[in-house]
Amino acid sequence: MSGLAISQARTHAAQERDEAIMAATPGQLRCSHEEQAILDWLFSQSPIAVAVFDADLRCIRQNTAMGRLLGAPPTDGQAHRLSRLAYGPDPAVWERCVRQVLATGEPAVVDEIRGRSAADPDHDRIFATTAAPLHDQQGQVFGVCTTVDDITEQHRAQERLAMINEASSRIGSTLDLMRTAQELADTAVPRLCDWVTVDLLDTVLRGDEPGPFTRTVALRRMANRSVLAGEPEAVRKPGEVDYYPAQSPPVRSMATGKPAVLRTPDPVVQAWLAMDPARAARFQAFKFQSLMPVPISARGAILGVTVFFRRSADAFTDDDRLLAQELVAIAALCLDNARRFSRERTAALALQHSLLSQRLPAQAAVDVAARYRPAGGRSGAGGDWFDVIPLSGARVALVVGDVVGHGITAAAAMGRLRTAVRTLADVDLPPDELLTHLDDLVTRLATEDDGQAEAAEQGATCTYAVYDPVSRRCSIARAGHPPPAVLAPDGTVEFPELPLGPPLGLGNLPFEAAEVELAEGSVLALYTDGLIASRDRDVDEGLRRLRRALARPTLSARALCESVFEEVLPERPSDDATLLIGRTKALAADRVAGLGIPADPAAVADARAWTARRLASWGLHEAAFTTELVVSELVTNAIRHAQPPIELRLIRDETLICEVSDSSNTAPHMRRARSFDEGGRGLLLVSQLTQRWGTRHARDGKTIWCEQPIASEAP
Template sequence: MDADDALPRIRPPGSEGSRTVVIMVDEQGVVTGWSAGAERLLGRTTQDAVGCPAEDFLTPDAGAPFWTRRAEGDDWLGELTARRADGRPLALSGTAHRCEEGGERGQWILVAAAAPATGHHVLPQEIERAVVHWLFTVSPVAVTIYDTDLRCRWQNEAMIRLSGMTEAERWGKRLPEILSGPDATGWERRLRRVIETGESAFSGELHGRVPADPERDAVFMASASALRDLHGHTLGLCTTVADVTQQYEARERLTLLTEAGTRIGSTLDLMRTAQELADSAVPRLADWVTVDLLDPLLGGDEPGPFTGVVALRRAANQSVLEGTPEAVRQPGEVDFYPPYSPAVRCMATGRSALHHVTDHDIKVWLAQDPARAEKFRIYEFQSIMGVPIQARGTTLGITMFYRRTKHPFTDDDRLLAEELVARAALCLDNARRFTRERTAALSLQQSLLPQGSPVQAAVETASRYLPAGGKTGLAGDWFDVIPLSGARVALVVGDVVGHGINAAATMGRLRTAVRTLADVDLPPDELLTHLDDVVLRLAAEGEGTGSPLDPAVLGATCTYAIYDPISRTCSLARAGHPPPATVTPDGARLLDLPAGPPLGLGGLPFEAVDVQLPENSLLALYTDGLLGFRERELDSALDQLCQVLAEPTPSLDALCDRVLGDLLPEHPADDAALLIARTRALNRDQFAVRDLPSDPATVSTARSWAARQLAAWSLEDASFVTELVVSELVTNAIRHADGPIQLRLIRDRTLICEVSDASNTAPHMRRARLSDEGGRGLLLVAQLTQRWGTRHAREGKTIWCEQLLENGNGQVEAVPPAP
């Protein structure tokens, strides 16, 4: 017996009970067999029935008699009416089967039972017939019968619809020949174990494609159970399959939205947020996604109305394709769209749009936009969906979704895309608002920091400021280079505790205060003392008001240095700030400078130290953020700083970059400011000094000496003004101060004249009346020179003034800006 014969046939139950008849009829319709049950129910003996035509006492209720069936099949199920010997009718319900004799179809065997007198009882045959009909044609569950070689032997109508193959087409085929995909092979291995062990199996999810829809990825749930005969032998197995693609896609859509909710908006960066949106949609929703934002958004501005040509900047681009598709704009590139374009119409109406690409579209695009047509032709994009990006009533841009498959976007896809874009739109709008606020704050901070190195001859400088990259990028680190009188320069670096716009505003106030105090030409320790008083007053203004100047959040450190290129001396003082570093011919080292208290404590002194710096020495001032001591030991960071400074570099800018690169981690935890200065020195032929006695007769001597010095410098054109200035300043020193008196001329970018005396009394300029004999000296100096002022030393003072000089082209030399 082969496997086909071994498979069980579905037959109605029957037995030789009292209400069951068994009748045999040949193909001519003659009764050839009559059971005892038939004798009892119909009242006819075997001798009376055998050999008689069956139609004499058997009449089917519907259709032709089963013994007249030829091509309809070998099984029959139905009702018929039998006539008893006394002429009374008897309703029967049964099944008939045609037997095979010698390989040919032979006579029929009818097994039937008498229907009960009441019509409310349903016979087992009727139930079985209804179940068989439902299983074959109505059941939504796809059923397949396999033999022990796992080849298909039977399938119902549901499986025919699911697979797209008729029973004849699928006969004898294994599962991998029907379902494409790796899951089919794995499921067949499990079916083999069912044959071997007899234990049922459940698939979970099977992914693949069937001949009915070869372009669509489908998902199925399957189960398998062994089929056994009465003796427990396995004859094959039965599998049930249900298409759960819709349920799977719904779950995937929910999963996509859940993951997108945690993935999109991880930062407040517009471009990165847009890329997160594109990455979330590919490949689950589309094969290619582009995100274009209105151009003003990149600067944080509000987008304008959709009038005229609209500029869209590509913010993100993601594709399942290898490499970058042709004619695709890269992130950051701008394209211009006319008002009638689909993208602009979609944004203007605020409604999504679906479009399935046709051959006509390609022809139109070939004429209007060849690059776009080529893109769709090469990559076979079949369906397009545009979803406007809107948040808080503002349109921010548009997201385009593309598919290559033959299945166009559906309304379910549109709803999913709209929900995904809506969630991303809020994050994009937050990033836009943050960008606007951050841009304004950074503009404020940049306006508070130096805008360039001032023109001066004392040092060459380079600087860097690196924010920590927090929410605003603002902090209180700052630096400054301030030209002073006498060709000197002040170098300052400070740090205000905290981050944000409050720290930046406080930094701006302190920087202004330092420049104001530097204009007075105070020594470093005195300047820090006055700055400490300023911080105390600022803290007092904010005390108890919760303002940014509250002492709980206000704190600052500072290092202030003055370098004199004539004496080559640098005077430094610091207030709780890291020590400066120097590089001289003797090597790199940290200056042994008293730390001093941070600003704002009050009552504690600051101490200045004078250091000799040879020409071309390096002086590095910095904030504690450069050391990154939160990640490592402070001493180790300071040693590394000295090592990096000592290494030869082509320029100060390159040295600044190397210091930041070597000392700071990839994502620094604090802001860092760095100021590096290379010292210069004025040659002996650039300045001249003359000591004068406190005698009125020496005024003429001073004028003559100044005239000769200018002649030696080839500055005879400045001799007249210089002699007047020297006469007035020396006269004032003799008349109002104590000796000794010193006159110094400095030839730099300007001509500087200085008169020093031992008095601490500062002169002041006043307007003399016509009847006054004096009072016009400083007024005359102010009118004849570019700048003038007074600076105080430990003992005495110096009155100075500067004149503009002409270069060899007859043009006025640039003058250092006023502090």
């Protein structure tokens, strides 16, 4: 039954009762024996306090129950006895109500009046009062009959129910441990207690099993709340660890799994305070009279303890204990969910951190800087990744991708895709072909993981760019990813018009690459959509902010990356955000040399001589012998097995790079030559003399390349 229905029922009953009193008031009409018996019971035995007032608010008569409440019989001239019962503004409110009844002849009800009875002067009580007019035989109002009903217990029961309802909707609004604990504390103070602490076992927060509770227990403070500003009672602040002896009330409560209601003079409390002078000083300073530790338990495991404190002489009751258990039980499940989420998110972040580049590799093509920030709240770590991959010919690949979803699954999928990109980049695939192979891999992995799953549901987006510092050209392909931004040396920012391929995982759709020429000192910015989009703004607004933030050509790559990330990232990012910035360099013309080779075996000697002269001009005399052998083997293989045109190119970068290109699409393979074989040793010799070697295919031929350290940088 609702509070309104209860109030209406109470009013109706009071009206009927008061009408009977009015009809039987002495001096107004004669009473039968039955009516006299009712009057005797009403004024001497009824548990409902009743008083009758005349038109001047003088008490004509009151029953025994009213006398017990007021603590004294009525005296002439002190008619309005409710002032003995209530305090504050309530007596004035009641007097206005009674006078209104006298004036209008309509009954009235005041649902709640706070006061104290003579029988229990030390504790507040809640009373419900009614007032009904008394009419004489001519229908004139000559007085008022009032009743006072002690509804303290009903009121407290309604308050407890309201607190539980509030706790159900208030506690657990997020999956943050600290905030969930604080929500529990805020619900309890001041309606249940004056001071509360919420502690969780440090072992549980680390992922270990709870207990044992037979020795000192480490508890991490999650929340404090007091009726006093600043929580001066606190021995520990949220986040700090406190140590509780095995015999302390909080640990004993966790050991038994049951709450306890204790008063400060109890021996167990005094023994605890004797072992903890700092806490004892707080008890004495703030005059705590009682405490109630309640274990935090969820899914059969003890997570921690909540301790409620009171300063008043009113000790916690059994009803208070049941209410505290209900509140803590609601919070316990939310805290356990938050703990599990926090543990999973931490594991996902650790996995993602281990899979991302911890140190960007050294290369001379671009100055790079990167930032990554995981999403907060419920989403946790996502599948964003970035990479910088040195390629042959002093080129470099810049990669940014985003896997659908969050958590460990997304982080694991990101790791597989990042590894696949590195593997495909190692064979020097063009950007569009690399994305095609990556798309096939995503489709196949989705089928292997769950035969019923759609690949698009486990898909990803990606931008793959290859920059060549020799030609200053950058080849870029996109798979459902936001467009890269280019900052020119003059400060203008553009988003190049590039073909947009489908997200990875759709399958059987083409990808296209486009080339843009970048001036030396240009900045290429790759990012994920979490940087520019959020719940509070659309993508276009995010791109406008990115354009404004990038327009700072004088900043270094690292400083520019930091400033852009802080200015553009939404205040409440709903997704992971990644930014990869590369400021381009260009190799000077005197660091690159090329020579056309005719398809004549006699040209091998000319190639060796040209190589020796070029290395001498670079001051690399010590590398001449090895390089001449390598050039001899590669040029001889091209003349014998490939097709013209043949070109030899030397690049002096961080390493010395030797490349031989031809128009044939057949790739050489290193094999073990037998004792009497005339060939098969060339590539073996190249691999032994150089740091690394490989084959790079193009649409009109291939390039065999190798690298060797320059003498000053050799081990």
